[in-house]
Amino acid sequence: MIALLLDQLLIALGMGILGAVIFAGIGLISGSDETTTLAPLTLLVVLLGVPAAGVLTFFLAGAVAKHMTHAVPTALLGIPGDTMATPLMREANFLRNLGVPHIALRKMISGAVIAALIAVPMAVLFAVMLAPFGDMIKHAAPWVFLLAAVAIAWFSKGRLAAVLTLIPFVMVIVGLQSLTAQYGVKLSVSYFLGIAIGPLIAALFSLLAPAERAAMRRQELRTFSLSPDVKSWGGFFPNPLRVLDSKQSLWTAVTAIVSSATFVFSPVAMTVIMGEAVGSRVKHVYHRLTTVITARNGVTESTYLAEALIPLIAFGLPLSPVAAGPAAPLFNAPPRFSVDTATGQVNNLHSMLSTWEFLGYGMLAVVVAILIAYPFTMNYAHRAASYVSRKISHEAVIATFVGLILVIGIWEGGLLGLLVIVTIGLLGGFLSRFLGFNIGVQFMGYYTAVLTVPALVALLGA
């Protein structure tokens, strides 16, 4: 018994370290979206048969580490590290222009440490409070997803356009599903990847159209100004509570708790809203910039952790934007994990781990990620940013993602899988660019097609 537990612990620790190291590296590459990177790699870990505890620590440690190292390109190069870093750009740029990018960096990752440590117990607490309603929600799942899809669409940039666009988008997915079903092919990852990587597919197609191509042409290289290295703290592992002042620690903690509870909202929106709420309460502009950037980066951690953990612990259904996107393989990864909405039968981490295990392994993952990513970012940020911007060409990044599209598509459904990725990616990419029908809304559209449409058909048929 003890030996078995120790075995589990070692696997969880090992997978946590692996996730933290891989995603600390990926976080340094600007524009490496969370969904595009976390979802396929977590899926791989699931399908390779890693025990449940290891799957959980891999995902959580990866997410926490990525949202620390994403501060490096954001603060030092002035380009967002990933999707969650975009709401931090304004503050980061002002601090960079004031000549103190290292302050922005230190505050951001210290906020991340505090928020991540708070978010896990909070998420478990909220999940326990919600669990009694679990059965009710599972039975109403198709309608809950429909409501969530409409709400997330309404709060996206596209507003009413995004809500209405849900209808044709869902139609396309239903159509593609019945097409592949004729050949006995059932796809899910291909849809996720198509949605997540849509902007790249849309950009590559645009490059082939003469008019768009002319608009994308550039006369000269893009110039990045990398801030010089300033190390003004002692030791290898500075205390985050000393990097922040008491007010900043307090606001980070408060926003981490609030954003852990609001798990159904878009994480980017929560990051923006929490930042505004804090900013309006700090009078002096310098203090406001540093406090807002601290709290905002804390929220990037707490929303991710809570949005993955709460639905996982309480329902086993992917009922949040993070659960529907980057954390999707924790819920649904056929043949190993599955969600059957018709019967409410759930077979995934929800049924494999107890609440205490979620808390324990969750904290383990966060601590591992902090021990790896925090000192790394504090001490090597400048060298890492310099290496990535000077050595890794954008062509190479695109080549990697094109390879990923081909391998995942053909692995899941042969030629049909590949065609689905390209179709959904092209459509989603353009809808996102022109109508503000963003990736989060598209994921909800996918779930509406898979869950709500069959329920609706059954209801109308009866």
Add this chain to the structure above:
Amino acid sequence: MKPELFEVWGDTVEGRHLVYSIAIGATVSLGAFFTAQQLLVGWVESLQMARAYAMLVGIVGCLAGGAISAALFKPKRNVVEHLADPAWRAKILVELENEFGPLGSLADLPAATIAELREMDLYDLFADYEKGLNAPPPNPDVSPAVVVRAASVNGGRS
């Protein structure tokens, strides 16, 4: 031939290099995937696992394709290292005011933040700015920057 630069997916690429990179990425990743699948299907007991391992090899192939492209084609970026010009900082304050409204007073700040500002050599900048505000200039549009700069030369402190 003059290189053709394009902005794709948030950064600059060179047209021909992009085509070569995509070809390399596709060949290496799919080559790795299909080779692994051929070899593993007969070797690993479960077909499901064989395909999962083949996907893993395929993903390693993606990274290898990316690494080859990175080695062959240099980034199309100009990376310059520079410290923000102190004279320029004063202009940032004007931008900050346009963005957020009044900058607030140093008297409201906790001691820790004052110490942080002094350490970063930003204290005088904000202090001078406040002094400039107390004697309102005739033309509010352009003057704050000028006032601050003039005051910083004297090293004035409130």
